[in-house]
Amino acid sequence: MTTALEKGNSVRAVSSNQPGLHQKLEATVRKHLQSHFQKPLTPHSKEAFKQARQWLQLLDRPFILDSFCGTGESTHWLATQHPGHAVIGVDKSAVRLTRHQFPHRDNYLLLRSDTDDFWRLLVEAGIRPDKHCIFYPNPWPKSEHLKRRCHGSPLFPSLLALGGVLELRTNWLIYAEEFCTALGVANINAQVTEFSANPPVTAFERKYSEAGQSLWRLHCELPSTPPAPL
Numbered sequence: 001m002t003t004a005l006e007k008g009n010s011v012r013a014v015s016s017n018q019p020g021l022h023q024k025l026e027a028t029v030r031k032h033l034q035s036h037f038q039k040p041l042t043p044h045s046k047e048a049f050k051q052a053r054q055w056l057q058l059l060d061r062p063f064i065l066d067s068f069c070g071t072g073e074s075t076h077w078l079a080t081q082h083p084g085h086a087v088i089g090v091d092k093s094a095v096r097l098t099r100h101q102f103p104h105r106d107n108y109l110l111l112r113s114d115t116d117d118f119w120r121l122l123v124e125a126g127i128r129p130d131k132h133c134i135f136y137p138n139p140w141p142k143s144e145h146l147k148r149r150c151h152g153s154p155l156f157p158s159l160l161a162l163g164g165v166l167e168l169r170t171n172w173l174i175y176a177e178e179f180c181t182a183l184g185v186a187n188i189n190a191q192v193t194e195f196s197a198n199p200p201v202t203a204f205e206r207k208y209s210e211a212g213q214s215l216w217r218l219h220c221e222l223p224s225t226p227p228a229p230l
C-alpha cells in the first residue's frame with residue numbers, strides 16, 4: 001500500500017507553544033465545573049437531536065456516541081463491532097459527513113450537529129451513552145486556545161454528565177494528559193496509554209499512523225452521577 005509519506009504528503013506532528021500541561025488548566029476546569037454553560041442552542045442542532053431521539057426510540061437499543069466523527073468511518077466501525085447497539089456519529093461539518101462512503105447498516109446514524117448543543121440536549125433528556133468515543137478532536141495546540149479543547153471548554157461538565165465508558169484518541173500526548181488531569185480535578189480516574197492502530201478506524205488515525213506518529217488513548221468510566229470536584 002502507498003503511504004501518505006510515500007505520496008509526499010508528510011503529516012506534521014502537533015506543534016505547540018506549550019511545553020507541557022497548560023498552567024491554567026486546573027483553575028479553568030474548576031471554574032467550569034462550578035458554572036452553568038448558557039450559550040443558546042442552534043435550530044439545526046435541535047432538529048438533529050429530535051431526529052436522534054426518534055431514531056433511538058425506534059431502535060430501542062443501548063447507545064454509543066461517536067463525537068467529532070468526521071466522515072463517519074469510526075461510526076461505521078463501531079456499528080460493526082457492536083451490532084446490538086445503536087451508534088450515533090455527530091460532526092458539525094456537512095462537507096465531512098457527505099464524504100461518508102461505507103455500506104449502509106441499520107444500527108448507525110450520522111448527524112450534523114455541534115457537540116456544544118448535542119451533548120447538552122442529551123443530558124437534559126437523560127439519554128446516556130454506554131460508550132462515548134472522541135477520536136482525534138481538533139487539538140487547538142496554541143496555548144491561548146485552551147478553552148477550545150474539550151477538557152478546557154465550558155462544555156466539560158456536560159461531557160462528564162453524559163457518563164458511560166469514555167475513550168479519547170489523539171496524536172498529541174499533552175492533550176491526553178491534560179484531559180486526564182481535568183478528569184482528576186473532577187475526581188475521576190483515567191488511564192492514558194500508547195497504542196497501535198491496527199487497523200486504523202478513522203481518516204485521521206490512518207494519516208497519523210502512516211506518518212509513524214505515536215497515538216494515545218485515554219480510557220475511563222464516567223460515573224452516572226459526577227462526583228464533587230477535588
Ligand SMILES: C[S@@+](CC[C@H](N)C(=O)[O-])C[C@H]1O[C@@H](n2cnc3c(N)ncnc32)[C@H](O)[C@@H]1O
Pocket residue numbers: 067068069070071090091092093096113114115116135136137138202203204205
Ligand atoms: C481532526 S477531525 C477528526 C475527525 C475524525 N474523528 C477522524 O479521526 O478522522 C475533527 C472533527 O471535529 C469536527 N468538529 C470540530 N468541532 C466540532 C463541534 N463543536 N461539534 C461537532 N463537530 C466538531 C470537525 O468538523 C472535524 O470533522
